Amino acid sequence: MGYLPDGLEIGPFCPATVNDAGGLWEWTGENAGLYRIDGNFLRMLDGLGYRFFDDEGNVYSVDNATERPTVDHACINVSLDESVEITMLLPVQPVMADTPTALGVVSKVGVALDGVPIFSDAPPIQVTGHMPALDTCGGHVDPGGWYHWHGTSTDVATVFKEENISADCALKQDASAQFGYAFDGFPMYGSLEADGSTPVGLDACGGHVGTTTNGKTYHYHSSKDFPNLPACLVGVVAENNFTTTATAGIGAQRAGEDRRNEPPRPNGGPGGMPPGFEDAAKTLGVTPEALLHAMNEAGGPRADLAAAAAALGIDEATLRNALPRPPRP
Template sequence: MPLIPSLLRQTDAPYKTLMLSAACGLALSTSAFGHAGAHSVEKAALAAPSEVVDCTLENGEAAQCAKYVVKYLPDSLEIGPFCPATLDDEGGIWNWDGDEVGLYRIDGDFLKMLDAQGYTFFNEAGEVYSFDIRIEGPTEPNECISGSVDTDVEMTVLIPVTPVMAEEPAMLGTVSKIGIGLDGVPIFADAPSVLDTGHMPALDTCGGHVDPGGWYHWHATATDVNALFEKEGVDADCVNVEQDQTAQFGYAFDGFAMYGSREHDGSVPRGLDECGGHVGLTEEGSEPVYHYHASESFPNLPACLVGVVAQENFSTTASNGIGSASAPGGPGGPGPDGAGGPGRPGGPDFDAVAKTLGVDADLLRRTLIEAGGPRADLSEVAGKLGVTVDALQAALPRPGR
């Protein structure tokens, strides 16, 4: 089983156009890429000086990568709110995928709507059920998930300096690794659905939250999220991050730059491929380069990556959560879907475990991660998967196996 995500076939015309442009030399030579470098991430986020190091790409090629060791949270970034305390309070935001699908502010009206659908997040007094995923587990069938930070945690991120096109784009699923913001905050795809776990890992109004390991990360292009709120009619406002629809937000793990939903001149991007990228100008007088744009629906992040990522491109000193030594994926961090896989020390072969249990592998990954990874309550996981605890324990690898 490959370590990269499930791949899409090259049937999309824009992607074929991109590859044709590359073959014809349309600014896709190595000198024309918008490179990540030693000074691409702001100093307020760094736990150690950035540098360019030797690395190996997932396809086995030797390369150079920008190495960023970042803090649990940049010095200058304020976060929250996440879970409201009562039905009278306003929390963060949530992208609901059940009946009446859409992006919502987490408030009394939203939680009452979920209650009518069978998901009860509050008691008779109107107090909202919540738990701190870093230090405890849920006690109710439906709880809002918050997370306290661990100020000692650091993350190490590797971004290829010279992007390399993959043979096919790699699809990004739940909790997939996407990249790193210029502010030094890691970027991940969709958080686990309430429909799968019963619990809601609330995002703040800039589109981020705290991992079980105690560090903050994005689930949206935070520099362009207010435009999305306005478009979708959400009563929310990101005040902690400067908004600019034309600005670069960060770098994807394949090395290509990520921008807001508009071109440098304010126009709407044209010819976007299935991943949300294209070849175009990023500033006046620049050469056309491949780059991603934020979408106008949530989450406003790339749906797939066109380039090859570096091996062991994300790890953390946290004791649990994504990228930790004890989490699925082991010391090298999780696989691109946020979990481990063959060849990643410490991580179970989820496909093999799922086959043994007769369940969906992606559901198994999400359920284990949401339940706390290595600290997961196996009875809870077994219940959600519809299997016995004995069967689950027998299927999962024992430590050191």
């Protein structure tokens, strides 16, 4: 299926200079909050030790699908690859899981009614050094070349009002409308009920059972702060529920390649740390969790090392040399 929202010109993402306004970013450090990416925000980051522009005020902008950052801090602005096809699997009849599945950084959340994939938080600057800018609807382009959401775009105006952000999303805003379906098959709505009332009795995932346009069922609601998505999924999700024809990024399939000389990949388990990863992370100057996350999000057992390196803000050779060698057969 396609991945671009109907009737929306995506962007802007990175501003050209500190005198321009780009998209959005949720900063999680000192002075945390959702910001418009403009001169005021970039100068604040500069004061905190994250310089994203040169002495002339030009913003460092990198398309990490075709190049790697040559500076410590760059705004990531990936170009589209409209040839990419995406396959997503969702249960037709949702089933509650024994325990909810937590959603961490760049976890698979679901799919919007417009067919655009939905993911949780983008990687923070403090981990990667770089800023994969979101546009004013809360989406951006994956290193694989396809666009996806990091927020409930049809209710992002509620967030702007709550967080005092001067921005507009060109999509029709409706806080009571359905936005999409989570990967467990349960529907996702805006911050209000279908009748316009405020939801009550929401669980830790941001959902509850109630009457919707889909009948009486469990459903999720967006929050009034960003990212306004479920914090976890209550239902069972399909295995291998997201694949793409891209050669990099989340869900990329690289079947048929000879990988005998590649370093070992992280396992698919939620809590396992592959042997040697803690030492590799120390060498790279990142946390083991950040390294594992970058490898998993770049393809898991078939990780694209270039994409993982870009997410960590390092070059591919440095990452490859730091990772543990595979055992001899």
